Amino acid sequence: MTDASGSLLPLPYTPTDVYHRIGPEARETLRSAYGWMILGRTLDARMQGLQRQGRVGFYGAATGHEAVNVAAGLSTRKEDWIFPGLREPLVALVRGHPLPRYVQHLFATAHDPSKGRQMPCHPSASEVHHVSISSVIGTQITHAVGAAWAMRLRKASGVALAFFGDGATSANDFHAGLNFAGVAGLPVVFVCANNQWAISMPVERQSAVATLAQKASAYGYSGVTVDGTDIVAVLEAFQRVLRESREGSGPHLIEFRVYRMTPHSSSDDPTRYQPVDWNARARAHDPVVRLETWLSTVGWLDDADRAGYAQRASESVRDAIAEAEATPPPSPASLFEDVFSRPLSVPVEIPRI
């Protein structure tokens, strides 16, 4: 990929190309994708602001990753399982997890599906098979392998998808997971969202390889590198690997090159380590603007559509926040639930807040 210095990299397609690449529903698919991307971006902007105001404890934005997350959500089926990292909550929303439930999680309320047990952006949404995430890097990779193994044993048609970043490719479970999957030939897709930074560490210093995708060859299969800010290319890639996985192809590794357009998290100050022109380079690859510009250019999105998507996103985020802020925190007694299937011991006096 070439880096334009601040000027947007247009999507290089005609509508005919797009129909050819992602199918006859391309127009509706891309408009739907645009709506979800706007929701993700709106949520990120609002929550980062609330974090600064002290109204939520932490936030890990996925700004710049929207095309990958939305395409994953739109391309997978109900029976597929998602083993996410920090930046994939939008996948759960696209797959049907209600926004108000997710926002209850961000505020760690009594109505948080995971009972306020985890930091924000660590959701668990079992109704859409969005598996609870760990803050430990890469551990979900082997879990996806195990789930894919279980699917095959049960003769289920699902595919397991493990999401992780560039930093995770250095971790133990990346190697173990990719190796086990290759040996067993499992229906698993390893999705590396390479946003080029593991907190302060640039990807060039994470690994000496030219592409992270080529690591798959060490495990007996091939990987591909895809522009993760080009929604058409991302949808096309997901559609292909999911179809092949269901046909018994064995594992796939896809490296989506994206640009991290925010700090690592609300606790990070990237001015300490990113080059001064990083933000300008990242903006040239903004997946939302790239899609919006293309849709407008070909006449698939007009000003009224754009305003409608923005307004719906803004209102649904606002309403969800108001509901969550009016919800009490989890009860002290809930601390002792779910450690085991039944409590082994509970203190006689439950601590009070």
Added chain:
Amino acid sequence: MSEMTLVQAVNRGLFEAMKQDPDVLVLGEDVGVDGGVFRATDGLIKEYGAERVIDTPLSETGIIGTAVGMALYGLKPVAEIQFLDFIYPAFDQIVSELAKFRFRSGGQYPCHVVIRAPYGGGIKGGVYHSQSTEAYFCHTAGLKVAIPSTPADAKGLLLTAIHDEDPVMFFEPKRIYRTATGEVPDGDYRVPFGQARTVREGEHLSIFAYGAMIPPASEAAAALAKDGISAEVIDLRTLVPLDEAAAVASVEKTGRAVVVHEAARFCGFGAELSAILAEKAFYSLKAPILRVTGYDTPFPYALENVYLPNAARIEAAARAVMQEG
């Protein structure tokens, strides 16, 4: 009932569980064609096939991470770690993932994996085939820890572990894999968790032990009996959940306690049990609680019999607690 060794009882338990439930599967290094380096999984692959008896590549984090994923999907994996000493590449998966899934997901993702691992010294295994590090796992909320000392308990506790709903660390005393023999009930035999076994009743002191320390504890009790000292020997069977009531009741009766394990002393399980007894049975105690344990050194090769507690050391501690009060 059939007479068998402890390792054969583990094997019978696995056969029984796989027969009962098609969701039970076994995975680990050399567990299939080879039948396990101790033969604990011998014959399973012939009966149940390579789909359910899986020889994995050599990676403990891969074995446990994969087992976690299988369990999240709804299967009941029984993972073997060839020696407890080799479990540490999977420690992250066990303490960060397996132990916490149910809690961190608010109950949405229970994760029931049984991890079997031979543990302990006395087989000339040196530094890396001898350790007893059960305390690491007892310290992590969300894990149950079972350690059988007899063939019947090996089968009965293993079947309970496999039918449990929580993660279970199942540590097998490899030193007595073949020397511990006994009658084992046929079929679906289960021993409940959290119920200690009274190996020998006594009046004057209580000896608490588990796993491979039960034979030397019993030997010490027999020697003490010759001098008119009546020692009660309690096999804890499961460290989590712990049968606190049985431990406290025994000390309330005898007034003296010796806690035995082959793991190192500092922050070992004996420290926890001693603290519980001090908190809950203090006014029954006639003498300080003594621990007989491995030393705070790495496990040695040439000097393993120096390191390991034996009947003589247990007997000496028992006589010491009898001196007081």
